[in-house]
Amino acid sequence: MTSTKDHATLLEMWREEKNKRQDAEEKIEELKADLARAEEDRQYDKMVHDRELADLFKGKYDKEK
Numbered sequence: 001m002t003s004t005k006d007h008a009t010l011l012e013m014w015r016e017e018k019n020k021r022q023d024a025e026e027k028i029e030e031l032k033a034d035l036a037r038a039e040e041d042r043q044y045d046k047m048v049h050d051r052e053l054a055d056l057f058k059g060k061y062d063k064e065k
Helices: 004-065
Strands: none
Touching: none
């Protein structure tokens, strides 16, 4: 049977691990949010780039006509 001191030590270790897990979960949520923002930025940049290319080609082909 475990002593009160051992029980207290195990309880403290469990609390520390729980806190570490909660901190890691918070960090994961932050990283997910950062990733979502980065993906939105990439999609917007791609849309702008595609529009610029379309305008460039439209201008090029219009001048040749």
